[in-house]
Amino acid sequence: MLGQVLKYDLKAVCRYLIPLYAVLLGLGVMVRLLGFFDNISIIAIICGLMVVALVLVSVFSFVLTGIFSVKHYLENLFKDEGYLTHTLPVKKETLLVSKVLVSLITLILTALVLFISLLIAFYQEGLFSEVIKVLGLSIYGMKVYEFLLFMIFYSIIGYLTTILMVYAAISVGYSKSSNKLVSSVVCALIFYFAMEIIYFGVLSVIVLIDPAFISDLDNEVFMMKDLISFFTIFMVFTACIGGVYYYISYRYMNKKLNLE
Amino acid sequence: MRFNNEIPIYLQLFQKLALDIVTGKYLSGEKIPSVRELSNMYKVNPNTVQKALSELEEVKLIYTERTNGKFVTENKKIIKDYLKSLAKEKTIIYINDMKDLGYSLKEIMEMIERNE
Amino acid sequence: MLLECRNVCKNYGKREVLKDVNISLPSGKIVGLLGKNGSGKTTLIKAINGLLSLDKGEILVDGHKIGVDSKKVISYLPERTYLNMHKTVKDIIEYFSDFYEDFDKDKAYKLLSNLKIQAADKLSIMSKGMKEKVQLVLVMSRKAKLYILDEPMGGVDPATRDYILDTILSNFDEGSTILMSTHLISDIERVLDEVIFIDDGKIIKSESADKMRKESGKSIDEVFREEFRC
Known part of the structure; x- marks a missing residue:
């Protein structure tokens, strides 16, 4: 059943995403095309504006992707459409796993489209070797691909945990009999501050155990490896918190559902 | 056919079908429509039809032939x-x-x- | 018993919406759940469909607790439109046949063509009455054990009401049970086997429709009006 649920979830979210992707790719193509005529001043100005637009859309594309995932979660499970979704002969777990997969898949899609769009706009020969050279200079003690993989993995975990936090807040907020949306927002704030406190706690523990850690970070020629081990601890904690949010979302959807 | 909501529907349907039999709309020995057909015809619950038919059977106006359905009695005296x-x-x-x-x-x- | 509700209680905050509701329904009946607006009809129906959590009590459908197994055997028509408006008729039929093993696609298309609705028609351009008919067709095209119809005739014109009642009747087979809620009693009472009166979250009466008529010499509608006279 997961396949079926995922199919319909993806279809629904892609309805929102396709316009975003069209804009991203369109801007990429425009920047590249107008770039051929930048000896004409008016076109150069337009091209400049396009570049600004492309950068802005790029920055917000991940935020938008997250918003679309959350919007779909809310509408599909807790609004009128929920009357259909929750009466399907499908486990709550399947519904939830599908929503998490959708946010992961759309994140990857957006990253790919963004990458392609930026390549269309700005690719020049030698770009990749240049980037690898610059990166290599700033990450002592680590291979470039290792570093990139780590960053991608780290971003994905961070993104998913944020999305799961909002999912959990909605599940809890919408289990209330009234003021569902307000309850969700309050709940999200509580989760957010709880998360901050936990991070602070983790940091404190690390400093207590190894006081030299922070001073190492201040050292100008610190090893990238140390930074990575520091981030790895955070990544594991973030993933654990994500697991907790998943459980909260599941628990409230399974035991405390309260459709309006 | 319009039903009067104050009287049990099956009784009204029973009266209607009995009238159809004694006035010759359904002839002696003729097969009468199935429960589903009657239910569609009169827009009533199949259970209601069932009940009306068993009343008709009670007064011997119809009889059941196990697999073939229900028939109007061949005993003209009863009619x-x-x-x-x-x-x-x-x-x-x-x-x-x-x-x-x-x-x-x-x-x-x-x-x-x-x-x- | 096909449906059993035991000591079902539900509160919205401090308000008690269902107070110790007990119901048991066998197979093969058309049952009317009758009550005024706000009497708890919809809340009870939502609880049976697993859209609400209970504060107390238990609901069993065909012997199963509310979950995947109960949802497999219930075909539910809510009192609101849940159809995603961007979809076409064909999309929604595919959706139903993907998820419900007992969904009869051919039957759905046949019933829809009687209504002159095409597969490519978009739901967004349909009138409210038309959407309700499409939803009813979807619900009645399943071969379920329990059909639950919440206000199937609410807010539609008399001609549509006739269509809806006909569709329900001609698709009812004796192996299943239909539970339908309404406050428009006179329109549907001729098809009911059993009636359940619900008021202020409590079951007031639960008996055979004919028995009620015989004992009172009145229509269900009149009995209801007398019982709940304001």
């Missing part, structure tokens, strides 16, 4: 008797109503004859 009892019932009601209006039996007879 005739039922028609008679219906006629008798209507007559009694008519006479009682007329009596309530103050007519005597003799006057009623005269009226009926004059109307013909």
Whole structure:
């Protein structure tokens, strides 16, 4: 059943995403095309504006992707459409796993489209070797691909945990009999501050155990490896918190559902 | 057919079907429509049809042939008797109503004859 | 028993919406759940469909607790439109046949063509009455054990009401049970086997429709009006 649920979830979210992707790719193509005529001043100005637009859309594309995932979660499970979704002969777990997969898949899609769009706009020969050279200079003690993989993995975990936090807040907020949306927002704030406190706690523990850690970070020629081990601890904690949010979302959807 | 919501629907359907049998709409020995067909025809619950049919079976106007369905009785006497009892019932009601209006039996007879 | 509700209680905050509701329904009946607006009809129906959590009590459908197994055997028509408006008729039929093993696609298309609705028609351009008919077709095209119809005739014109009642009747087979809620009693009472009166979250009466008519000499509608006279 997961396949079926995922199919319909993806279809629904892609309805929102396709316009975003069209804009991203369109801007990429425009920047590249107008770039051929930048000896004409008016076109150069337009091209400049396009570049600004492309950068802005790029920055917000991940935020938008997250918003679309959350919007779909809310509408599909807790609004009128929920009357259909929750009466399907499908486990709550399947519904939830599908929503998490959708946010992961759309994140990857957006990253790919963004990458392609930026390549269309700005690719020049030698770009990749240049980037690898610059990166290599700033990450002592680590291979470039290792570093990139780590960053991608780290971003994905961070993104998913944020999305799961909002999912959990909605599940809890919408289990209330009234003021569902307000309850969700309050709940999200509580989760957010709880998360901050936990991070602070983790940091404190690390400093207590190894006081030299922070001073190492201040050292100008610190090893990238140390930074990575520091981030790895955070990544594991973030993933654990994500697991907790998943459980909260599941628990409230399974035991405390309260459709309006 | 319009049903009166104050009287059990199956009784009204029973009366309607009994009338159809004694007036020859369904002939002696003829198969009567299935529960589903009757339910569609009269727009009533199949359970109601079932109940009306079992009442008809009770008064022996119809009988069930195990797999083939339900048939109007081949015993014409039963049909005739039922028609008679219906006629008798209507007559009694008519006479009682007329009596309530103050007519005597003799006057009623005269009226009926004059109307013909 | 096909449906059993035992000591079902539900509160919205401090308000008690269902107070110790007990119901048991066998197979093969058309049952009317009758009550005024706000009497708890919809809440009870939502609880049976697993859209609400209970505060107390238990609901069993065909012997299963509310979950995947109960949802497999219930075909539910909510009192609101849940159809995603961007979809076409074909999309929604595919959706139903993907998720419900007992969904009869051919039957759905046949019923829809009687209504002159095409597969490519978009739901967004349909009138409210039309959407309700499409939803009813979807619900009645399943071969479920329990059909639950919440206000199937609410807010539609009399001609549509006739269509809806006909569709329900002609697709009812004796192996299943239909539970339908309404406050428009006179329109549907001729098809009911059993009636359940619900008021202020409590079951007031639960008996055979004919028995009620025989004992009172009145229509269900009249009995209802007398019972709940304001």
